[in-house]
Amino acid sequence: MTVRDTSAQSPVATTIRSLAHAAPLTSSDRYWLLLALLPGFIAAGIYLFVMPYPGYGAGLYAKIALEIQANGYLLPERIPGYTVEGVPFAYPPFQFYVLAVLFDLGFSPIAVARFLPAIAVIATQIPVYLLTRDMTDSRPTAAIATALVMLHPQVLQWHISAGGVVRAYAFLYALTAIYAGYHVFTTGNRRAMVLGAAAFGLTVLSHPTYMLFVVATYLLFWTVLDRSLLGLGRGALVGVGGLAISAPWLWWVVRTHGLDVFTAAAGTHGGIGGGLDAVVAFLTPYRVIILSVVGYLVVRRQYLLVGWLVVVTVLFQQPRFAYTVAGIAIATALYDLMIRARVFSRLQAFSLGRMDRRAIGTVLLLLGIAVGGVYVSSEFTDQSAPLTPAFIDDSSVEAMQWVNQETPSGSTFVVLGDAAEWFPLIADRAILIGPWGVEWEGDGPFERQITAYETSSACQTATCVEQIAASVGGAPDYVYVPRGKYTIRGHSTVTFGSLERSFDTSPKWERAYENDEVIIYRAVTPLLQL
Helix, strand or coil, X not given: CCCCCHHHCCHHHHHHHHHXXXXXXXXXHHHHHHHHHHHHHHHHHHHHHHCCCCEECCHHHHHHHHHHHHCCCCCCCEECCECCCCEECCCCCHHHHHHHHHHXXXXXXXXXXXXXXXXXXXXXXXXXXXXXXXXXXXXXXXXXXXXXXXXXXXXXXHHCCHHHHCHHHHXXXXXXXXXXXXXXXXXXXXXXXXXXXXXXXXXXXXXXXXXXXXXXXXXXXHHHHHCCHHHHHHHHHHHHHHHHHHHHHHHHXXXXXXXXXXXXXXXXXXXXXXXXXXXXXXXXXXXHHHHHHHHHHHHCCCHHHHHHHHHHHHHCCCHHHHHHHHHHHHHHHHHHHHHHCCHHHXXXXXXXXXXXXXXXXXXXXXXXHHHHHHHHHHXXXXXXXXXXXXXXXXXHHHHHHHHHHHCCCCCEEEECCHHHXXXXXXXXXXXXXXXXXXXXXXXXXXXXXXXXXXXXXCCCCHHHHHHHHHHCCCCCCEEEEECEEEEECCCEEEEECHHHHHHHHCCCEEEEEECCCEEEEEECCCHHHC
């Protein structure tokens, strides 16, 4: 079994293959696709069972959708609540329109952030299955690859959690565009070009990093599979079609914020590149397996997967892209190795011929899915470092609702810990400190805000919080202090009692509200006058 390179095949063979793939799914796919869908249902089911609130944050995304809704479904120039002046709106808008429609239909932002990503996680298994099936001519390999991709913690972490209302759908659109692109460069199928353009357009309108994932993959596919001017033209038509779909938004952003808003954002979040350094620096057992698979695929001359894995590893600091390709590569190598080692023949002999190859493959795959499900479940429920920690709970939502009802509408807050991301949405009050959306202001403002946020959230005294707020030009009317454990950017778990005692003994502050998990302090005198 090898990854096909149709550039060396006859026109007749190419035409036959094009006709064979005119219908993406056939009756032969039903069984293996059903198995391929199991990992997504398992992962989504575990996540929804153990997470009463969505993991991570989507408060800014929901706030954007509500602003679009309030603006008559026209794009707003700025999003209020995140810092005193708000933040520019230059995000790709498609998923925010989806959210706005759902909110108009009566769904709550928290419920949408919890359930909507799971739908995309399950749906994404279809293009993963189809792409792997067509690259390897093997349905069992496609089912294995789907399980490896969908049950990998890094892939799940950023797609099943709240931010998946955008990222999971961008992932779905990107992989659909890549699946179509494979056929653009192997068969020249016109329907594949149309599908590729539509999916690429939705990717551009959803998330810039996933857009780059598609572009880099198309360039690699052309290099390995085609290398003709006609193929380059077909790929370019897909790109032009996608950009045409997204052109109205791009024009609006440039007219409203200028072209430099994109370069400003590109310099934040680590930019691109540097992925290979991370792999070399942290050679985990999983990465050792990937390197071994790469060596095996090189020996088997399956250069497309090797090249794809190298490109996404080097290009993206976010490892979820590399692990996606790695899942396909591992499945390809594993199934190829099992065939060559005559594993199925040996197991058939061991079972006295009662099980055919499909039955044996099913048993092995189900065992793997079960093991992966147990592993993912342990990652979700790990109390010391959960895979997708929730930024809010009943107590924090109760405190934010009190703020919404009992504090002046113009009040400003410093919110410590990750609950700050949801605060402007639920409380409808501005936070002075927070990096969300500030990337559109440029690297300098973003670094100041993220440093102030991380430092203030780890403060142990009221004076520390006051000084950091002053460093970003603010003096809060209130400070929101979590009790017990809370997270900072999803990673550091903090447990402090000293901060609470410091605010209690300070003459500048008084308790305005408290419950079991949150205390809110009110400034006795405006801090800038002290």
